[in-house]
Amino acid sequence: MTTKKFMFVNRKAPYGTIYALESLEVVLIGAAxxxxxxxxxxxxxxxxxxxxxxxxxxxxxxxxRTYGALEDxxxxxxxVDEESLKARGLTADDLxxxxxxxxxxxIGKLMEEQDVLLSF
Amino acid sequence: MxxxxxxxxxDRNTLQSCxxxxxxxxxxLIEDGVFAATRGNAFEAKLKAVQGTFKxxxxxxDLDARGxxxxxxxGVTVVDYAGFVDLVAEFKTCQSWL
Amino acid sequence: xxxxxxxxxxxxxxxxxxxxxxxxxxxxxxGHDIFRxxxxxxxxxxxxxxxxxxxxxxxxxxRWSKLAQESELDLVVxxxxxxxxxxxxxxxxxxxxxxxxxxxxxxxISGLGQLIEAGIQxxxxxxxxx
Numbered sequence: 001m002t003t004k005k006f007m008f009v010n011r012k013a014p015y016g017t018i019y020a021l022e023s024l025e026v027v028l029i030g031a032a033x034x035x036x037x038x039x040x041x042x043x044x045x046x047x048x049x050x051x052x053x054x055x056x057x058x059x060x061x062x063x064x065r066t067y068g069a070l071e072d073x074x075x076x077x078x079x080v081d082e083e084s085l086k087a088r089g090l091t092a093d094d095l096x097x098x099x100x101x102x103x104x105x106x107i108g109k110l111m112e113e114q115d116v117l118l119s120f
Numbered sequence: 121m122x123x124x125x126x127x128x129x130x131d132r133n134t135l136q137s138c139x140x141x142x143x144x145x146x147x148x149l150i151e152d153g154v155f156a157a158t159r160g161n162a163f164e165a166k167l168k169a170v171q172g173t174f175k176x177x178x179x180x181x182d183l184d185a186r187g188x189x190x191x192x193x194x195g196v197t198v199v200d201y202a203g204f205v206d207l208v209a210e211f212k213t214c215q216s217w218l
Numbered sequence: 219x220x221x222x223x224x225x226x227x228x229x230x231x232x233x234x235x236x237x238x239x240x241x242x243x244x245x246x247x248x249g250h251d252i253f254r255x256x257x258x259x260x261x262x263x264x265x266x267x268x269x270x271x272x273x274x275x276x277x278x279x280x281r282w283s284k285l286a287q288e289s290e291l292d293l294v295v296x297x298x299x300x301x302x303x304x305x306x307x308x309x310x311x312x313x314x315x316x317x318x319x320x321x322x323x324x325x326x327i328s329g330l331g332q333l334i335e336a337g338i339q340x341x342x343x344x345x346x347x348x
Contacts, residue, residue, distance in 0.1 A: 001338070002338050004337060004338055006334070006337060009215065011134075011137065011217070011218070012218075018259060019226075019259065022258065022259055022298075022299060025298060025330060026258075026330055026333060026334070029329070029330040029331055029333070029334050030334050030337075032331075033331065033334045033335070033338070035334065035337075035338070042137065042141070043133065043137055083140070104137075104140045104141050105140070105141065105143065107141055108140075108141035108142045108143065109143075111121060111141065111213075111215060112121050112213075114213055115212075115213065115337075116213070116337040116343050117121075117213055117214065117215045117216075117343075117345075118224070118337070118343070118345065119215065119216050119217070119218050119345055119347070120218065120226055120258070120259065120345075120347060124344075124345075126233075126234075126237075126348075150237060151233045151234075151237060152233075181240070182233075200244075201240045201241055201243070201244035202244045202247065202248060204241055204244065205221075205241065205244045205245045205248050205250065206248070208221065208245075208342050208344055209219050209221075209248075209250070209342070213342075214342065214343075214344055214345075216344070216345040216346065216347065218226070218345070218347040218348060
């Protein structure tokens with residue numbers, strides 16, 4: 001099968017809307033199709049990776065653990081926009097998985113190299 | 121890369137994010153994104169400032185629908201849906217800044 | 219050129235489905251091949267035949283159905299998103315013990331793999347959403 005570079009661009013916070021969760025479901029399928037998958041997190045999308053989700057009180061399925069499971073699917077390219085983290089009082093230590101923190105321009109450059117860009 | 125922006129820059133930071141992530145290319149404003157291309161809006165100066173590096177397009181039917189068909193700022197090219205299709209074909213990838 | 223389209227929003231609340239429809243129609247008129255239109259998130263709501271808009275408004279669902287018939291479009295509704303939101307065909311109704319179906323003509327329900335496949339098989343994938 002043809003392998004293409006798929007990047008998932010995440011710019012939305014979790015739980016307020018379903019986009020983050022359903023995006024993650026596509027990521028897993030993309031990995032199952034053995035595509036070259038990467039994820040970019042910018043703007044409120046960086047909130048998806050904040051560790052310590054506890055969704056008991058809102059009775060919604062939490063999905064923090066799914067980010068940790070991405071490695072099992074060979075999805076290891078997680079890029080996080082530094083400015084977005086900073087603007088939200090966060091550092092890489094606040095995130096639930098290891099990521100590559102980079103400038104927004106660097107993420108933009110990676111976007112240019114993709115075959116398919118998916119945003120939700 | 122073709123950047124597609126569908127949010128008003130006065131409501132969301134979508135267009136700003138798009139500008140920050142790119143060093144150039146094309147931007148197509150559709151839906152509420154077309155407000156960015158209208159004369160006298162608070163984002164006009166910012167969009168003017170990047171016109172050397174970005175080619176900016178706005179979708180005519182969305183401008184018309186909102187009553188701004190005759191108030192498009194200079195330097196923005198108005199296209200119809202066929203023009204939208206041509207832009208998609210012209211660039212290898214497109215990113216919808218949702 | 220072979221183009222696929224992803225629609226992330228339902229009809230009426232957001233313009234995404236309208237934009238996608240006009241785009242697809244223009245692409246066909248330009249001689250492009252539409253490989254697939256994939257409906258995800260609330261976009262699956264574009265596939266219910268029970269939609270009844272006022273007579274002076276467009277019928278977003280019927281419009282897709284008609285274009286699918288005329289141009290042999292492959293309109294795919296994501297199964298997981300559809301189950302969450304109650305978009306049901308006969309197979310799904312049987313499998314999940316539902317007493318009704320509502321999938322509009324020209325649409326089919328299938329998995330997310332169809333979206334990834336569309337990305338692999340198409341020269342371009344255009345996303346419409348909120």
